Amino acid sequence: GENVEQHPSTLSVQEGDSAVIKCTYSDSASNYFPWYKQELGKGPQLIIDIRSNVGEKKDQRIAVTLNKTAKHFSLHITETQPEDSAVYFCAASQAGTALIFGKGTTLSVSS
Amino acid sequence: GAVVSQHPSWVICKSGTSVKIECRSLDFQATTMFWYRQFPKQSLMLMATSNEGSKATYEQGVEKDKFLINHASLTLSTLTVTSAHPEDSSFYICSAQRAGGNSPLHFGNGTRLTVT
Numbered sequence: 076g077e078n079v080e081q082h083p084s085t086l087s088v089q090e091g092d093s094a095v096i097k098c099t100y101s102d103s104a105s106n107y108f109p110w111y112k113q114e115l116g117k118g119p120q121l122i123i124d125i126r127s128n129v130g131e132k133k134d135q136r137i138a139v140t141l142n143k144t145a146k147h148f149s150l151h152i153t154e155t156q157p158e159d160s161a162v163y164f165c166a167a168s169q170a171g172t173a174l175i176f177g178k179g180t181t182l183s184v185s186s
Numbered sequence: 187g188a189v190v191s192q193h194p195s196w197v198i199c200k201s202g203t204s205v206k207i208e209c210r211s212l213d214f215q216a217t218t219m220f221w222y223r224q225f226p227k228q229s230l231m232l233m234a235t236s237n238e239g240s241k242a243t244y245e246q247g248v249e250k251d252k253f254l255i256n257h258a259s260l261t262l263s264t265l266t267v268t269s270a271h272p273e274d275s276s277f278y279i280c281s282a283q284r285a286g287g288n289s290p291l292h293f294g295n296g297t298r299l300t301v302t
Binding site: 109111116117118119120121124164171173174175176177178179 | 190192218220228229230231232235279281283290291292293294295296298
């Protein structure tokens with residue numbers, strides 16, 4: 076089955092800096108890679124996703140890159156703000172199947 | 187759009203009792219819903235896949251007789267924790283996918299279960 080590794084487990088940045096979180100996956104059949112933000116006591120919220128036919132996707136300050144050959148994908152957050160502080164999860168799946176999550180990254184943005 | 191409502195948001199129950207958690211897709215039909223469990227400061231672990239009108243598929247190590255899942259309609263799935271024990275205390279989160287299979291998963295806000 077699919078296995079998703081996520082690094083780093085914690086990340087501290089200064090407000091305005093960029094943050095990068097990296098994930099690798101094991102199943103070459105996976106073709107869908109979303110990123111979720113989870114705040115304390117809440118369910119995960121989808122922030123961006125990418126499919127295997129695309130190498131990069133951007134939405135304002137957030138971008139995701141995918142390298143299918145190396146089986147890794149990354150989340151990039153630019154101009155970080157204190158409200159970006161949360162736990163971020165990457166995930167991987169094939170269309171229509173359950174998401175398999177990484178272990179999460181706790182991002183702390185200090186002002 | 188794509189709102190998933192989960193109820194209750196938190197529940198405290200005594201050992202030996204059963205607790206039912208509801209997951210509803212409010213503005214779309216979901217042929218498939220997924221139930222996850224999350225321990226403090228850990229990732230989401232898939233418990234089972236719930237398909238409307240058929241039996242749920244459970245992940246290895248998840249007791250189907252303890253965690254009863256019912257997906258009676260295209261907008262509602264329920265998870266019942268039977269004969270709850272303190273070790274069942276956890277954050278249970280459902281997710282739903284719009285019919286079609288290629289849509290993003292949307293999550294409910296979770297249910298914090300505490301068994302005393």
